[in-house]
Amino acid sequence: MEQVTSVGNRKSSRRVKRRTGYWFVLPYAVFFGAFVAYPLVFSFVLLFHRWNVVTPMEWIGLKNFERLLSDPLFFKAILNTLKFLVIHIPLQLVVALGFALILNSRIRVRGFFRAIYFLPVIVSGVVVTILWQQLYAYDSGLLNRLLTFLGPGKVPWLIDSALAMPSVAFMATWKNVGIYIVLFLVGLQNIPLELYESARLDGATGFRQFLRITLPLLNPTIVVVVVLSTIGGFSLFIEPYVLTGGGPMQSTLSAVLYIYNQAFYFGHMGYAATLGFVFALLILGVVVLQRRFIEAESTT
Amino acid sequence: MKAFLKYLVLGLGAVVFAYPFLWMIASSLKPEMEIGGFALWSPHLTLFNYEQVFTRIPIGRAFINSVIVSLTSTVSVVVFGSMVGYALARLRFAGRNVTYLVVLFTMTLPFQITLIPQYILIVKLGLTDTYLALIAPTAMTAFSIILFRQFFLHVPEALIDAARMDGCSDVRILFRIIWPLSRPVIITVSVLTFMTSWNEVLWPLIVVRDRSMMTMPQLVTLFTIGGEAESLLGLQLAAATLLALPVILAYSFFQRYFIESMASTGIKG
Numbered sequence: 263m264e265q266v267t268s269v270g271n272r273k274s275s276r277r278v279k280r281r282t283g284y285w286f287v288l289p290y291a292v293f294f295g296a297f298v299a300y301p302l303v304f305s306f307v308l309l310f311h312r313w314n315v316v317t318p319m320e321w322i323g324l325k326n327f328e329r330l331l332s333d334p335l336f337f338k339a340i341l342n343t344l345k346f347l348v349i350h351i352p353l354q355l356v357v358a359l360g361f362a363l364i365l366n367s368r369i370r371v372r373g374f375f376r377a378i379y380f381l382p383v384i385v386s387g388v389v390v391t392i393l394w395q396q397l398y399a400y401d402s403g404l405l406n407r408l409l410t411f412l413g414p415g416k417v418p419w420l421i422d423s424a425l426a427m428p429s430v431a432f433m434a435t436w437k438n439v440g441i442y443i444v445l446f447l448v449g450l451q452n453i454p455l456e457l458y459e460s461a462r463l464d465g466a467t468g469f470r471q472f473l474r475i476t477l478p479l480l481n482p483t484i485v486v487v488v489v490l491s492t493i494g495g496f497s498l499f500i501e502p503y504v505l506t507g508g509g510p511m512q513s514t515l516s517a518v519l520y521i522y523n524q525a526f527y528f529g530h531m532g533y534a535a536t537l538g539f540v541f542a543l544l545i546l547g548v549v550v551l552q553r554r555f556i557e558a559e560s561t562t
Numbered sequence: 563m564k565a566f567l568k569y570l571v572l573g574l575g576a577v578v579f580a581y582p583f584l585w586m587i588a589s590s591l592k593p594e595m596e597i598g599g600f601a602l603w604s605p606h607l608t609l610f611n612y613e614q615v616f617t618r619i620p621i622g623r624a625f626i627n628s629v630i631v632s633l634t635s636t637v638s639v640v641v642f643g644s645m646v647g648y649a650l651a652r653l654r655f656a657g658r659n660v661t662y663l664v665v666l667f668t669m670t671l672p673f674q675i676t677l678i679p680q681y682i683l684i685v686k687l688g689l690t691d692t693y694l695a696l697i698a699p700t701a702m703t704a705f706s707i708i709l710f711r712q713f714f715l716h717v718p719e720a721l722i723d724a725a726r727m728d729g730c731s732d733v734r735i736l737f738r739i740i741w742p743l744s745r746p747v748i749i750t751v752s753v754l755t756f757m758t759s760w761n762e763v764l765w766p767l768i769v770v771r772d773r774s775m776m777t778m779p780q781l782v783t784l785f786t787i788g789g790e791a792e793s794l795l796g797l798q799l800a801a802a803t804l805l806a807l808p809v810i811l812a813y814s815f816f817q818r819y820f821i822e823s824m825a826s827t828g829i830k831g
Binding site for chain 2: 281282283284286287289290291293294296297298300301302304305308315360361364365367369375376377378379380381382383384385386387388389392393394396397402404407436440441444445448493496497499500503504507517518521522525526531534535537538539541542545546
């Protein structure tokens with residue numbers, strides 16, 4: 263008798279559990295429908311239309327894609343992003359790993375240094391960009407004053423179209439490297455000390471230990487740094503928007519800045535959506551490739 | 563000797579990362595003529611630049627807008643994120659796995675693809691220049707749901723069972739029993755959400771045109787590039803300092819939480 267009631271209770275409680283499950287998820291379902299699913303479906307619709315929001319949509323078939331393939335600025339934005347990544351990723355890895363290695367040795371006031379390196383991470387990109395615009399200024403910028411004083415003289419950081427994107431990449435590294443120092447520190451502290459001890463007994467030098475133990479075991483962290491930096495590169499907006507407006511000669515035009523310009527400067531919603539769609543595919547493709555490549559590298 | 567070199571590198575690093583901010587704050591207090599210098603002090607310190615910023619743009623209003631938007635987003639992300647996270651970790655219902663996959667999918671979706679259609683949605687709903695437009699698209703985040711789910715998976719089953727025996731509803735279990743145990747994850751999600759929201763500038767630029775509805779980073783951005791503060795370096799630096807100060811202040815008190823929370827974003831990759 264007692265058994266029966268307890269089973270009955272469990273059943274009804276399971277049903278209640280099921281219903282509460284739905285109630286708990288319902289707000290997210292609504293949110294997902296409105297801000298993810300609907301925009302996704304609508305972005306597919308926009309791919310095949312010309313639209314400036316005000317006049318009715320016009321079906322144009324694959325014209326947006328045709329236009330994209332013959333749009334020099336689209337390829338320029340990709341090239342600029344690649345230029346950014348080629349400088350940003352290695353710089354980020356070397357600087358972050360270097361500081362993390364030093365901080366991981368016996369250092370007093372480690373927390374103090376870590377806190378300082380982290381400062382640019384928490385501050386708004388707008389602040390950092392306004393600040394660096396003045397550091398980079400040609401005539402009165404602090405960097406050029408320092409370089410004049412040290413000898414090499416003035417550098418046209420943001421004026422020279424070959425230098426502008428590297429300057430943006432350098433600034434972005436300065437802003438973000440703090441996160442990666444902390445991530446590498448966590449990674450380093452997770453490496454068992456016994457590994458180094460047995461390597462030392464085998465007569466491995468410090469550098470060999472670094473190559474054979476430290477680097478391979480930091481692989482997951484390296485993947486994170488590379489992937490997050492790549493996503494960051496494709497998401498650049500405020501930096502070129504404030505610093506250079508995409509210039510000089512479109513040399514700092516980024517993916518997001520180009521989408522923004524097409525949509526809100528020219529009112530080409532269909533084309534802007536197409537750009538967004540293609541850039542998103544590109545990001546996913548690059549990230550998948552990077553992961554495969556780095557993970558394969560570590561197992562060989 | 564080796565130790566000396568280490569401290570030298572670390573010290574140089576500290577100068578490279580901290581000096582520009584100190585210079586920014588110092589220069590914002592200097593008269594325009596002296597801003598080019600390296601010095602962090604001047605005999606002619608003045609609040610002139612700040613007075614100018616306050617009279618030229620509604621920065622106080624923008625500050626309040628930013629506080630409203632960031633706080634509401636944060637509360638919403640924590641409340642709804644923990645509800646979904648709890649359902650995914652602890653409740654059984656048909657479609658749970660599908661929901662989890664949907665959340666994972668949302669997290670990997672690059673924002674570039676939904677940016678334009680989301681803007682169009684806001685326009686269609688007539689929500690441009692409203693708080694709702696600024697808050698709604700970030701009212702829930704896939705990342706916070708994942709973090710909460712991960713954390714709740716490790717809450718002992720016995721605790722939840724005992725509460726159920728006492729007749730607690732799941733709402734009560736979540737907010738009265740599990741929440742107090744979940745301080746670390748609540749802090750992490752709050753810090754991340756608040757910072758992201760406070761520093762966000764692209765979305766406000768898109769959906770807000772009315773100056774009185776602008777967020778602080780948006781207003782400061784438009785102020786510096788819009789010609790109003792053109793070639794007036796002191797004004798730009800004063801506006802930037804005002805924007806940075808609240809976050810730097812919060813950081814100086816809760817430094818550890820900021821660093822731990824941001825470091826946990828590494829999980830995302």
